[in-house]
Amino acid sequence: MTQTLDAAKAAAAGRSASGAAFDRVLDVVERRRAEFDEKRHVPRDVIEEFKNAGIYRASTPKQFGGDALPPAEFLRLIERIAVVDGSAGWVASFGSSLIYLAALPSQTQAELYADGPDLVFAGGLFPVRPAERVPGGHRVSGRWKFASGCLGADVLGVGIKGGEAKGGRPLTAVLRPEQVEIVENWNVIGMRGTGSHDLVVDGAVVPDEWTFVRGGEPTVDEPLYRYPSVPYAAQVLAVVGLGVARAALDHVIAQGGRASYTGAPVPAERATYRIAVGQAEAQLRSARAYFYETTEEVWATVTAGDPASARQTSSLRLASAHLAKISFEVVRAAYQLGGIAAIADGNPMERYLRDASVVPQHAFLQEGMYDGAGAVLMGVQPFPGYL
Known part of the structure:
Protein backbone atom coordinates (compact mmCIF):
# COMPACT_ATOMS: atom_id res chain seq x y z
CA MET A 1 0.00 0.00 0.00
CA THR A 2 2.83 2.42 0.88
CA GLN A 3 4.51 1.78 -2.46
CA THR A 4 1.24 2.44 -4.29
CA LEU A 5 0.73 5.73 -2.48
CA ASP A 6 4.31 6.80 -3.06
CA ALA A 7 3.96 6.06 -6.78
CA ALA A 8 0.72 8.03 -6.91
CA LYS A 9 2.39 10.98 -5.22
CA ALA A 10 5.29 10.89 -7.63
CA ALA A 11 3.01 10.70 -10.66
CA ALA A 12 0.99 13.60 -9.28
CA ALA A 13 3.95 15.94 -8.79
CA GLY A 14 3.49 19.36 -10.27
CA ARG A 15 -0.18 18.95 -11.20
CA SER A 16 -1.58 21.66 -8.95
CA ALA A 17 -4.65 23.68 -9.99
CA SER A 18 -2.89 26.41 -11.90
CA GLY A 19 -1.09 27.17 -15.13
CA ALA A 20 -1.76 25.75 -18.57
CA ALA A 21 -4.03 22.92 -17.39
CA PHE A 22 -6.33 25.36 -15.62
CA ASP A 23 -6.36 27.70 -18.63
CA ARG A 24 -7.41 24.69 -20.70
CA VAL A 25 -10.29 24.05 -18.30
CA LEU A 26 -11.56 27.59 -18.82
CA ASP A 27 -11.32 27.16 -22.60
CA VAL A 28 -13.11 23.81 -22.59
CA VAL A 29 -15.89 25.13 -20.35
CA GLU A 30 -16.41 28.16 -22.58
CA ARG A 31 -16.67 26.02 -25.72
CA ARG A 32 -18.94 23.38 -24.22
CA ARG A 33 -21.18 25.17 -21.71
CA ALA A 34 -24.22 24.88 -24.02
CA GLU A 35 -23.62 21.13 -24.09
CA PHE A 36 -23.73 21.02 -20.28
CA ASP A 37 -27.16 22.66 -20.32
CA GLU A 38 -28.43 20.31 -23.02
CA LYS A 39 -27.14 17.12 -21.40
CA ARG A 40 -28.01 18.31 -17.86
CA HIS A 41 -24.56 17.33 -16.60
CA VAL A 42 -20.85 17.97 -17.10
CA PRO A 43 -19.54 14.98 -19.13
CA ARG A 44 -16.84 12.71 -17.78
CA ASP A 45 -14.21 13.83 -20.26
CA VAL A 46 -14.60 17.39 -18.93
CA ILE A 47 -14.35 16.04 -15.37
CA GLU A 48 -11.05 14.52 -16.47
CA GLU A 49 -9.90 17.99 -17.54
CA PHE A 50 -10.81 19.22 -14.06
CA LYS A 51 -8.76 16.38 -12.59
CA ASN A 52 -5.79 17.21 -14.81
CA ALA A 53 -5.91 20.79 -13.56
CA GLY A 54 -5.87 19.65 -9.92
CA ILE A 55 -9.44 20.63 -9.02
CA TYR A 56 -10.22 17.25 -7.49
CA ARG A 57 -7.02 17.00 -5.47
CA ALA A 58 -7.54 20.42 -3.92
CA SER A 59 -8.95 18.94 -0.70
CA THR A 60 -7.12 15.61 -0.74
CA PRO A 61 -4.77 15.37 2.27
CA LYS A 62 -1.13 15.99 1.52
CA GLN A 63 -0.28 12.68 3.18
CA PHE A 64 -2.16 10.98 0.32
CA GLY A 65 -0.58 13.08 -2.44
CA GLY A 66 -3.14 15.88 -2.51
CA ASP A 67 -2.72 19.64 -2.43
CA ALA A 68 -4.97 20.47 0.58
CA LEU A 69 -5.23 24.02 -0.79
CA PRO A 70 -5.93 26.98 1.49
CA PRO A 71 -9.67 27.74 1.13
CA ALA A 72 -9.22 31.21 -0.40
CA GLU A 73 -6.98 29.77 -3.10
CA PHE A 74 -9.53 27.12 -4.03
CA LEU A 75 -12.44 29.57 -3.89
CA ARG A 76 -10.73 31.88 -6.36
CA LEU A 77 -10.32 28.98 -8.78
CA ILE A 78 -14.04 28.18 -8.56
CA GLU A 79 -14.91 31.85 -8.98
CA ARG A 80 -12.92 31.94 -12.23
CA ILE A 81 -14.66 28.84 -13.59
CA ALA A 82 -18.09 30.20 -12.62
CA VAL A 83 -17.42 33.43 -14.54
CA VAL A 84 -17.36 31.21 -17.64
CA ASP A 85 -20.21 28.89 -16.62
CA GLY A 86 -22.15 28.56 -13.38
CA SER A 87 -22.90 24.84 -13.71
CA ALA A 88 -19.25 24.00 -14.34
CA GLY A 89 -18.27 26.10 -11.34
CA TRP A 90 -20.85 24.31 -9.18
CA VAL A 91 -19.60 20.85 -10.19
CA ALA A 92 -15.96 21.89 -9.78
CA SER A 93 -16.75 23.30 -6.34
CA PHE A 94 -17.16 19.78 -5.02
CA GLY A 95 -13.42 19.45 -5.36
CA SER A 96 -13.66 20.73 -1.77
CA SER A 97 -15.82 17.87 -0.52
CA LEU A 98 -12.96 15.53 0.36
CA ILE A 99 -12.61 17.48 3.59
CA TYR A 100 -15.60 15.43 4.75
CA LEU A 101 -13.85 12.17 3.92
CA ALA A 102 -11.03 13.18 6.26
CA ALA A 103 -13.32 11.91 9.04
CA LEU A 104 -13.02 8.35 7.70
CA PRO A 105 -10.50 6.00 9.32
CA SER A 106 -6.98 6.45 7.97
CA GLN A 107 -6.90 2.97 6.45
CA THR A 108 -10.14 3.66 4.56
CA GLN A 109 -8.68 6.86 3.18
CA ALA A 110 -5.52 5.04 2.14
CA GLU A 111 -7.70 2.64 0.16
CA LEU A 112 -9.67 5.49 -1.41
CA TYR A 113 -6.53 7.25 -2.61
CA ALA A 114 -4.55 4.13 -3.52
CA ASP A 115 -4.80 4.94 -7.24
CA GLY A 116 -4.03 8.63 -6.79
CA PRO A 117 -5.33 11.80 -5.14
CA ASP A 118 -7.70 12.94 -7.92
CA LEU A 119 -10.98 11.66 -6.49
CA VAL A 120 -14.47 12.90 -7.33
CA PHE A 121 -16.95 12.58 -4.46
CA ALA A 122 -20.65 13.40 -4.89
CA GLY A 123 -23.46 12.96 -2.43
CA GLY A 124 -27.20 12.91 -2.10
CA LEU A 125 -27.36 13.33 1.65
CA PHE A 126 -31.00 14.26 2.14
CA PRO A 127 -33.48 13.19 3.22
CA VAL A 128 -31.58 11.23 5.86
CA ARG A 129 -32.85 7.63 5.74
CA PRO A 130 -32.96 4.92 8.40
CA ALA A 131 -30.60 2.00 7.79
CA GLU A 132 -30.71 -1.54 9.11
CA ARG A 133 -27.90 -2.31 11.52
CA VAL A 134 -26.01 -5.47 10.51
CA PRO A 135 -22.81 -6.94 11.94
CA GLY A 136 -20.01 -4.49 11.23
CA GLY A 137 -22.08 -2.00 9.29
CA HIS A 138 -25.42 -0.91 7.82
CA ARG A 139 -27.74 -2.24 5.15
CA VAL A 140 -28.66 0.85 3.16
CA SER A 141 -31.78 1.39 1.06
CA GLY A 142 -33.62 4.48 -0.09
CA ARG A 143 -33.68 7.44 -2.43
CA TRP A 144 -31.77 10.68 -2.00
CA LYS A 145 -31.95 14.00 -3.82
CA PHE A 146 -29.63 16.69 -5.23
CA ALA A 147 -26.49 14.64 -5.90
CA SER A 148 -24.71 17.31 -7.93
CA GLY A 149 -22.03 15.92 -10.24
CA CYS A 150 -23.02 12.31 -9.54
CA LEU A 151 -22.60 11.10 -13.14
CA GLY A 152 -18.91 11.97 -12.99
CA ALA A 153 -18.21 10.71 -9.46
CA ASP A 154 -15.71 8.05 -8.40
CA VAL A 155 -17.44 7.55 -5.05
CA LEU A 156 -20.90 8.52 -3.83
CA GLY A 157 -22.37 9.29 -0.43
CA VAL A 158 -25.89 8.99 0.99
CA GLY A 159 -27.25 10.16 4.34
CA ILE A 160 -28.36 7.60 6.94
CA LYS A 161 -29.41 7.85 10.56
CA GLY A 162 -26.50 7.30 12.92
CA GLY A 163 -28.27 6.06 16.01
CA GLU A 164 -27.28 6.46 19.63
CA ALA A 165 -23.68 5.41 19.05
CA LYS A 166 -23.15 8.63 17.08
CA GLY A 167 -25.15 10.81 19.43
CA GLY A 168 -28.05 10.85 16.98
CA ARG A 169 -25.96 12.64 14.34
CA PRO A 170 -26.55 11.46 10.76
CA LEU A 171 -23.90 9.49 8.93
CA THR A 172 -22.77 9.55 5.34
CA ALA A 173 -22.38 6.08 3.85
CA VAL A 174 -19.73 5.93 1.11
CA LEU A 175 -20.45 3.68 -1.88
CA ARG A 176 -18.97 2.86 -5.25
CA PRO A 177 -20.96 3.87 -8.37
CA GLU A 178 -21.87 0.24 -9.16
CA GLN A 179 -23.79 0.09 -5.86
CA VAL A 180 -25.97 3.08 -6.76
CA GLU A 181 -28.65 3.73 -9.36
CA ILE A 182 -28.70 7.30 -10.68
CA VAL A 183 -32.19 8.49 -11.62
CA GLU A 184 -31.73 11.26 -14.16
CA ASN A 185 -34.47 13.67 -13.15
CA TRP A 186 -32.68 17.04 -13.00
CA ASN A 187 -35.40 19.04 -14.76
CA VAL A 188 -34.85 22.61 -13.61
CA ILE A 189 -34.57 26.19 -14.81
CA GLY A 190 -31.14 27.18 -13.50
CA MET A 191 -27.84 25.34 -13.04
CA ARG A 192 -29.06 22.79 -15.57
CA GLY A 193 -25.60 21.39 -16.17
CA THR A 194 -24.93 20.29 -12.59
CA GLY A 195 -26.57 16.88 -13.01
CA SER A 196 -28.03 17.00 -9.51
CA HIS A 197 -29.99 13.80 -9.96
CA ASP A 198 -31.50 11.38 -7.42
CA LEU A 199 -29.56 8.41 -6.03
CA VAL A 200 -31.22 5.06 -5.30
CA VAL A 201 -29.61 2.32 -3.21
CA ASP A 202 -31.21 -1.10 -2.74
CA GLY A 203 -29.84 -3.07 0.17
CA ALA A 204 -26.12 -2.30 -0.14
CA VAL A 205 -24.14 -3.26 2.96
CA VAL A 206 -21.76 -0.47 3.97
CA PRO A 207 -19.12 -1.35 6.60
CA ASP A 208 -18.75 1.00 9.56
CA GLU A 209 -15.30 2.07 8.37
CA TRP A 210 -16.93 3.47 5.21
CA THR A 211 -19.27 5.78 7.11
CA PHE A 212 -18.57 9.14 8.73
CA VAL A 213 -20.28 12.06 10.44
CA ARG A 214 -20.27 15.05 8.10
CA GLY A 215 -18.18 17.68 9.83
CA GLY A 216 -16.99 15.02 12.29
CA GLU A 217 -13.57 14.87 13.90
CA PRO A 218 -10.94 14.36 11.18
CA THR A 219 -8.35 11.62 11.36
CA VAL A 220 -5.99 13.79 9.27
CA ASP A 221 -3.81 16.30 11.12
CA GLU A 222 -3.42 19.05 8.51
CA PRO A 223 -4.67 22.67 8.68
CA LEU A 224 -7.37 22.32 6.00
CA TYR A 225 -9.23 19.74 8.10
CA ARG A 226 -9.37 22.11 11.05
Whole structure:
Protein backbone atom coordinates (compact mmCIF):
# COMPACT_ATOMS: atom_id res chain seq x y z
CA MET A 1 0.00 0.00 0.00
CA THR A 2 2.83 2.42 0.88
CA GLN A 3 4.51 1.78 -2.46
CA THR A 4 1.24 2.44 -4.29
CA LEU A 5 0.73 5.73 -2.48
CA ASP A 6 4.31 6.80 -3.06
CA ALA A 7 3.96 6.06 -6.78
CA ALA A 8 0.72 8.03 -6.91
CA LYS A 9 2.39 10.98 -5.22
CA ALA A 10 5.29 10.89 -7.63
CA ALA A 11 3.01 10.70 -10.66
CA ALA A 12 0.99 13.60 -9.28
CA ALA A 13 3.95 15.94 -8.79
CA GLY A 14 3.49 19.36 -10.27
CA ARG A 15 -0.18 18.95 -11.20
CA SER A 16 -1.58 21.66 -8.95
CA ALA A 17 -4.65 23.68 -9.99
CA SER A 18 -2.89 26.41 -11.90
CA GLY A 19 -1.09 27.17 -15.13
CA ALA A 20 -1.76 25.75 -18.57
CA ALA A 21 -4.03 22.92 -17.39
CA PHE A 22 -6.33 25.36 -15.62
CA ASP A 23 -6.36 27.70 -18.63
CA ARG A 24 -7.41 24.69 -20.70
CA VAL A 25 -10.29 24.05 -18.30
CA LEU A 26 -11.56 27.59 -18.82
CA ASP A 27 -11.32 27.16 -22.60
CA VAL A 28 -13.11 23.81 -22.59
CA VAL A 29 -15.89 25.13 -20.35
CA GLU A 30 -16.41 28.16 -22.58
CA ARG A 31 -16.67 26.02 -25.72
CA ARG A 32 -18.94 23.38 -24.22
CA ARG A 33 -21.18 25.17 -21.71
CA ALA A 34 -24.22 24.88 -24.02
CA GLU A 35 -23.62 21.13 -24.09
CA PHE A 36 -23.73 21.02 -20.28
CA ASP A 37 -27.16 22.66 -20.32
CA GLU A 38 -28.43 20.31 -23.02
CA LYS A 39 -27.14 17.12 -21.40
CA ARG A 40 -28.01 18.31 -17.86
CA HIS A 41 -24.56 17.33 -16.60
CA VAL A 42 -20.85 17.97 -17.10
CA PRO A 43 -19.54 14.98 -19.13
CA ARG A 44 -16.84 12.71 -17.78
CA ASP A 45 -14.21 13.83 -20.26
CA VAL A 46 -14.60 17.39 -18.93
CA ILE A 47 -14.35 16.04 -15.37
CA GLU A 48 -11.05 14.52 -16.47
CA GLU A 49 -9.90 17.99 -17.54
CA PHE A 50 -10.81 19.22 -14.06
CA LYS A 51 -8.76 16.38 -12.59
CA ASN A 52 -5.79 17.21 -14.81
CA ALA A 53 -5.91 20.79 -13.56
CA GLY A 54 -5.87 19.65 -9.92
CA ILE A 55 -9.44 20.63 -9.02
CA TYR A 56 -10.22 17.25 -7.49
CA ARG A 57 -7.02 17.00 -5.47
CA ALA A 58 -7.54 20.42 -3.92
CA SER A 59 -8.95 18.94 -0.70
CA THR A 60 -7.12 15.61 -0.74
CA PRO A 61 -4.77 15.37 2.27
CA LYS A 62 -1.13 15.99 1.52
CA GLN A 63 -0.28 12.68 3.18
CA PHE A 64 -2.16 10.98 0.32
CA GLY A 65 -0.58 13.08 -2.44
CA GLY A 66 -3.14 15.88 -2.51
CA ASP A 67 -2.72 19.64 -2.43
CA ALA A 68 -4.97 20.47 0.58
CA LEU A 69 -5.23 24.02 -0.79
CA PRO A 70 -5.93 26.98 1.49
CA PRO A 71 -9.67 27.74 1.13
CA ALA A 72 -9.22 31.21 -0.40
CA GLU A 73 -6.98 29.77 -3.10
CA PHE A 74 -9.53 27.12 -4.03
CA LEU A 75 -12.44 29.57 -3.89
CA ARG A 76 -10.73 31.88 -6.36
CA LEU A 77 -10.32 28.98 -8.78
CA ILE A 78 -14.04 28.18 -8.56
CA GLU A 79 -14.91 31.85 -8.98
CA ARG A 80 -12.92 31.94 -12.23
CA ILE A 81 -14.66 28.84 -13.59
CA ALA A 82 -18.09 30.20 -12.62
CA VAL A 83 -17.42 33.43 -14.54
CA VAL A 84 -17.36 31.21 -17.64
CA ASP A 85 -20.21 28.89 -16.62
CA GLY A 86 -22.15 28.56 -13.38
CA SER A 87 -22.90 24.84 -13.71
CA ALA A 88 -19.25 24.00 -14.34
CA GLY A 89 -18.27 26.10 -11.34
CA TRP A 90 -20.85 24.31 -9.18
CA VAL A 91 -19.60 20.85 -10.19
CA ALA A 92 -15.96 21.89 -9.78
CA SER A 93 -16.75 23.30 -6.34
CA PHE A 94 -17.16 19.78 -5.02
CA GLY A 95 -13.42 19.45 -5.36
CA SER A 96 -13.66 20.73 -1.77
CA SER A 97 -15.82 17.87 -0.52
CA LEU A 98 -12.96 15.53 0.36
CA ILE A 99 -12.61 17.48 3.59
CA TYR A 100 -15.60 15.43 4.75
CA LEU A 101 -13.85 12.17 3.92
CA ALA A 102 -11.03 13.18 6.26
CA ALA A 103 -13.32 11.91 9.04
CA LEU A 104 -13.02 8.35 7.70
CA PRO A 105 -10.50 6.00 9.32
CA SER A 106 -6.98 6.45 7.97
CA GLN A 107 -6.90 2.97 6.45
CA THR A 108 -10.14 3.66 4.56
CA GLN A 109 -8.68 6.86 3.18
CA ALA A 110 -5.52 5.04 2.14
CA GLU A 111 -7.70 2.64 0.16
CA LEU A 112 -9.67 5.49 -1.41
CA TYR A 113 -6.53 7.25 -2.61
CA ALA A 114 -4.55 4.13 -3.52
CA ASP A 115 -4.80 4.94 -7.24
CA GLY A 116 -4.03 8.63 -6.79
CA PRO A 117 -5.33 11.80 -5.14
CA ASP A 118 -7.70 12.94 -7.92
CA LEU A 119 -10.98 11.66 -6.49
CA VAL A 120 -14.47 12.90 -7.33
CA PHE A 121 -16.95 12.58 -4.46
CA ALA A 122 -20.65 13.40 -4.89
CA GLY A 123 -23.46 12.96 -2.43
CA GLY A 124 -27.20 12.91 -2.10
CA LEU A 125 -27.36 13.33 1.65
CA PHE A 126 -31.00 14.26 2.14
CA PRO A 127 -33.48 13.19 3.22
CA VAL A 128 -31.58 11.23 5.86
CA ARG A 129 -32.85 7.63 5.74
CA PRO A 130 -32.96 4.92 8.40
CA ALA A 131 -30.60 2.00 7.79
CA GLU A 132 -30.71 -1.54 9.11
CA ARG A 133 -27.90 -2.31 11.52
CA VAL A 134 -26.01 -5.47 10.51
CA PRO A 135 -22.81 -6.94 11.94
CA GLY A 136 -20.01 -4.49 11.23
CA GLY A 137 -22.08 -2.00 9.29
CA HIS A 138 -25.42 -0.91 7.82
CA ARG A 139 -27.74 -2.24 5.15
CA VAL A 140 -28.66 0.85 3.16
CA SER A 141 -31.78 1.39 1.06
CA GLY A 142 -33.62 4.48 -0.09
CA ARG A 143 -33.68 7.44 -2.43
CA TRP A 144 -31.77 10.68 -2.00
CA LYS A 145 -31.95 14.00 -3.82
CA PHE A 146 -29.63 16.69 -5.23
CA ALA A 147 -26.49 14.64 -5.90
CA SER A 148 -24.71 17.31 -7.93
CA GLY A 149 -22.03 15.92 -10.24
CA CYS A 150 -23.02 12.31 -9.54
CA LEU A 151 -22.60 11.10 -13.14
CA GLY A 152 -18.91 11.97 -12.99
CA ALA A 153 -18.21 10.71 -9.46
CA ASP A 154 -15.71 8.05 -8.40
CA VAL A 155 -17.44 7.55 -5.05
CA LEU A 156 -20.90 8.52 -3.83
CA GLY A 157 -22.37 9.29 -0.43
CA VAL A 158 -25.89 8.99 0.99
CA GLY A 159 -27.25 10.16 4.34
CA ILE A 160 -28.36 7.60 6.94
CA LYS A 161 -29.41 7.85 10.56
CA GLY A 162 -26.50 7.30 12.92
CA GLY A 163 -28.27 6.06 16.01
CA GLU A 164 -27.28 6.46 19.63
CA ALA A 165 -23.68 5.41 19.05
CA LYS A 166 -23.15 8.63 17.08
CA GLY A 167 -25.15 10.81 19.43
CA GLY A 168 -28.05 10.85 16.98
CA ARG A 169 -25.96 12.64 14.34
CA PRO A 170 -26.55 11.46 10.76
CA LEU A 171 -23.90 9.49 8.93
CA THR A 172 -22.77 9.55 5.34
CA ALA A 173 -22.38 6.08 3.85
CA VAL A 174 -19.73 5.93 1.11
CA LEU A 175 -20.45 3.68 -1.88
CA ARG A 176 -18.97 2.86 -5.25
CA PRO A 177 -20.96 3.87 -8.37
CA GLU A 178 -21.87 0.24 -9.16
CA GLN A 179 -23.79 0.09 -5.86
CA VAL A 180 -25.97 3.08 -6.76
CA GLU A 181 -28.65 3.73 -9.36
CA ILE A 182 -28.70 7.30 -10.68
CA VAL A 183 -32.19 8.49 -11.62
CA GLU A 184 -31.73 11.26 -14.16
CA ASN A 185 -34.47 13.67 -13.15
CA TRP A 186 -32.68 17.04 -13.00
CA ASN A 187 -35.40 19.04 -14.76
CA VAL A 188 -34.85 22.61 -13.61
CA ILE A 189 -34.57 26.19 -14.81
CA GLY A 190 -31.14 27.18 -13.50
CA MET A 191 -27.84 25.34 -13.04
CA ARG A 192 -29.06 22.79 -15.57
CA GLY A 193 -25.60 21.39 -16.17
CA THR A 194 -24.93 20.29 -12.59
CA GLY A 195 -26.57 16.88 -13.01
CA SER A 196 -28.03 17.00 -9.51
CA HIS A 197 -29.99 13.80 -9.96
CA ASP A 198 -31.50 11.38 -7.42
CA LEU A 199 -29.56 8.41 -6.03
CA VAL A 200 -31.22 5.06 -5.30
CA VAL A 201 -29.61 2.32 -3.21
CA ASP A 202 -31.21 -1.10 -2.74
CA GLY A 203 -29.84 -3.07 0.17
CA ALA A 204 -26.12 -2.30 -0.14
CA VAL A 205 -24.14 -3.26 2.96
CA VAL A 206 -21.76 -0.47 3.97
CA PRO A 207 -19.12 -1.35 6.60
CA ASP A 208 -18.75 1.00 9.56
CA GLU A 209 -15.30 2.07 8.37
CA TRP A 210 -16.93 3.47 5.21
CA THR A 211 -19.27 5.78 7.11
CA PHE A 212 -18.57 9.14 8.73
CA VAL A 213 -20.28 12.06 10.44
CA ARG A 214 -20.27 15.05 8.10
CA GLY A 215 -18.18 17.68 9.83
CA GLY A 216 -16.99 15.02 12.29
CA GLU A 217 -13.57 14.87 13.90
CA PRO A 218 -10.94 14.36 11.18
CA THR A 219 -8.35 11.62 11.36
CA VAL A 220 -5.99 13.79 9.27
CA ASP A 221 -3.81 16.30 11.12
CA GLU A 222 -3.42 19.05 8.51
CA PRO A 223 -4.67 22.67 8.68
CA LEU A 224 -7.37 22.32 6.00
CA TYR A 225 -9.23 19.74 8.10
CA ARG A 226 -9.37 22.11 11.05
CA TYR A 227 -11.13 24.72 8.91
CA PRO A 228 -14.91 24.63 9.60
CA SER A 229 -16.18 22.10 7.08
CA VAL A 230 -19.91 22.90 6.85
CA PRO A 231 -19.33 26.66 6.42
CA TYR A 232 -16.73 25.79 3.77
CA ALA A 233 -19.40 23.79 1.94
CA ALA A 234 -21.53 26.94 1.87
CA GLN A 235 -18.60 29.06 0.69
CA VAL A 236 -17.80 26.96 -2.37
CA LEU A 237 -21.39 27.35 -3.57
CA ALA A 238 -21.71 31.04 -2.75
CA VAL A 239 -18.60 31.81 -4.79
CA VAL A 240 -20.31 30.31 -7.84
CA GLY A 241 -22.93 33.04 -7.58
CA LEU A 242 -20.12 35.57 -7.36
CA GLY A 243 -18.60 34.32 -10.61
CA VAL A 244 -21.94 34.43 -12.41
CA ALA A 245 -22.58 37.96 -11.14
CA ARG A 246 -19.15 39.10 -12.30
CA ALA A 247 -19.87 37.77 -15.78
CA ALA A 248 -23.30 39.41 -15.91
CA LEU A 249 -22.01 42.77 -14.78
CA ASP A 250 -19.08 42.68 -17.19
CA HIS A 251 -21.55 41.91 -19.97
CA VAL A 252 -23.71 45.00 -19.36
CA ILE A 253 -20.61 47.16 -18.98
CA ALA A 254 -19.40 45.93 -22.36
CA GLN A 255 -22.86 46.57 -23.80
CA GLY A 256 -22.78 50.23 -22.79
CA GLY A 257 -22.15 51.35 -26.35
CA ARG A 258 -24.78 49.19 -28.07
CA ALA A 259 -27.37 50.88 -30.27
CA SER A 260 -30.96 51.03 -29.03
CA TYR A 261 -33.81 49.45 -31.01
CA THR A 262 -35.80 52.66 -30.55
CA GLY A 263 -33.05 55.10 -31.46
CA ALA A 264 -32.61 56.29 -27.87
CA PRO A 265 -29.14 57.29 -26.62
CA VAL A 266 -26.73 54.39 -26.13
CA PRO A 267 -26.79 53.01 -22.56
CA ALA A 268 -23.47 54.57 -21.54
CA GLU A 269 -24.93 58.01 -22.23
CA ARG A 270 -27.84 57.47 -19.82
CA ALA A 271 -27.35 58.48 -16.19
CA THR A 272 -29.72 55.79 -14.97
CA TYR A 273 -27.63 53.08 -16.66
CA ARG A 274 -24.35 54.46 -15.32
CA ILE A 275 -25.72 54.78 -11.79
CA ALA A 276 -27.05 51.22 -11.81
CA VAL A 277 -23.72 49.87 -13.06
CA GLY A 278 -21.78 51.84 -10.44
CA GLN A 279 -24.02 50.68 -7.61
CA ALA A 280 -23.82 47.04 -8.71
CA GLU A 281 -20.03 47.19 -8.98
CA ALA A 282 -19.73 48.59 -5.45
CA GLN A 283 -22.17 46.06 -4.01
CA LEU A 284 -20.48 43.07 -5.61
CA ARG A 285 -16.93 44.10 -4.74
CA SER A 286 -17.93 44.89 -1.15
CA ALA A 287 -19.57 41.51 -0.61
CA ARG A 288 -16.61 39.79 -2.25
CA ALA A 289 -14.11 41.64 -0.03
CA TYR A 290 -15.99 40.66 3.15
CA PHE A 291 -16.18 37.05 1.94
CA TYR A 292 -12.44 36.68 1.30
CA GLU A 293 -11.43 38.75 4.31
CA THR A 294 -13.36 36.39 6.58
CA THR A 295 -11.88 33.36 4.84
CA GLU A 296 -8.32 34.58 5.33
CA GLU A 297 -8.97 35.47 8.98
CA VAL A 298 -10.24 32.00 9.83
CA TRP A 299 -7.47 30.32 7.85
CA ALA A 300 -4.87 32.30 9.78
CA THR A 301 -6.42 31.06 13.01
CA VAL A 302 -6.40 27.37 12.09
CA THR A 303 -2.90 27.47 10.58
CA ALA A 304 -1.69 28.96 13.86
CA GLY A 305 -2.99 25.81 15.54
CA ASP A 306 -6.10 27.32 17.14
CA PRO A 307 -9.69 26.25 16.53
CA ALA A 308 -12.03 28.66 14.76
CA SER A 309 -14.23 30.43 17.27
CA ALA A 310 -18.02 30.32 17.17
CA ARG A 311 -18.05 33.92 15.96
CA GLN A 312 -15.58 33.12 13.18
CA THR A 313 -17.57 30.09 12.08
CA SER A 314 -20.70 32.21 12.04
CA SER A 315 -18.93 34.91 10.03
CA LEU A 316 -18.13 32.36 7.33
CA ARG A 317 -21.80 31.43 7.09
CA LEU A 318 -22.93 35.06 7.12
CA ALA A 319 -20.43 36.12 4.46
CA SER A 320 -21.53 33.23 2.25
CA ALA A 321 -25.26 33.87 2.54
CA HIS A 322 -24.69 37.58 2.01
CA LEU A 323 -22.55 36.97 -1.07
CA ALA A 324 -25.21 34.68 -2.57
CA LYS A 325 -27.90 37.30 -1.95
CA ILE A 326 -25.91 40.24 -3.33
CA SER A 327 -24.71 38.25 -6.33
CA PHE A 328 -28.30 37.44 -7.31
CA GLU A 329 -29.36 41.05 -6.82
CA VAL A 330 -26.50 42.20 -9.05
CA VAL A 331 -27.45 39.72 -11.76
CA ARG A 332 -31.08 40.78 -11.57
CA ALA A 333 -30.06 44.44 -11.93
CA ALA A 334 -27.80 43.54 -14.86
CA TYR A 335 -30.62 41.61 -16.50
CA GLN A 336 -32.88 44.66 -16.32
CA LEU A 337 -30.13 46.81 -17.80
CA GLY A 338 -29.90 44.30 -20.65
CA GLY A 339 -33.29 45.44 -21.92
CA ILE A 340 -35.51 43.45 -24.24
CA ALA A 341 -32.54 41.63 -25.80
CA ALA A 342 -31.91 39.85 -22.48
CA ILE A 343 -35.04 37.71 -22.80
CA ALA A 344 -33.89 35.90 -25.94
CA ASP A 345 -32.74 32.30 -25.91
CA GLY A 346 -29.00 32.36 -26.45
CA ASN A 347 -28.51 35.76 -24.86
CA PRO A 348 -26.04 35.26 -22.01
CA MET A 349 -28.15 37.36 -19.65
CA GLU A 350 -30.99 34.85 -19.49
CA ARG A 351 -28.53 32.11 -18.50
CA TYR A 352 -26.90 34.32 -15.89
CA LEU A 353 -30.30 35.10 -14.38
CA ARG A 354 -31.36 31.45 -14.29
CA ASP A 355 -28.11 30.25 -12.74
CA ALA A 356 -27.75 33.05 -10.19
CA SER A 357 -31.29 32.47 -8.95
CA VAL A 358 -30.38 28.96 -7.80
CA VAL A 359 -27.52 29.86 -5.47
CA PRO A 360 -29.45 31.66 -2.68
CA GLN A 361 -32.10 28.90 -2.79
CA HIS A 362 -29.61 26.41 -1.33
CA ALA A 363 -30.35 25.51 2.29
CA PHE A 364 -26.89 26.70 3.37
CA LEU A 365 -27.39 30.12 1.80
CA GLN A 366 -30.96 31.14 2.51
CA GLU A 367 -31.82 34.28 4.45
CA GLY A 368 -32.27 32.32 7.67
CA MET A 369 -28.47 32.47 7.96
CA TYR A 370 -28.82 36.15 8.87
CA ASP A 371 -30.89 35.06 11.88
CA GLY A 372 -28.20 32.65 13.02
CA ALA A 373 -25.47 35.24 12.56
CA GLY A 374 -27.45 37.86 14.45
CA ALA A 375 -27.94 35.44 17.33
CA VAL A 376 -24.20 34.74 17.60
CA LEU A 377 -23.35 38.45 17.41
CA MET A 378 -25.74 39.18 20.28
CA GLY A 379 -24.68 36.22 22.40
CA VAL A 380 -27.87 34.17 22.21
CA GLN A 381 -28.32 30.59 21.06
CA PRO A 382 -28.73 30.31 17.26
CA PHE A 383 -31.10 27.80 15.68
CA PRO A 384 -30.05 24.11 15.85
CA GLY A 385 -27.42 23.10 13.31
CA TYR A 386 -26.17 26.62 12.64
CA LEU A 387 -22.86 26.11 14.46
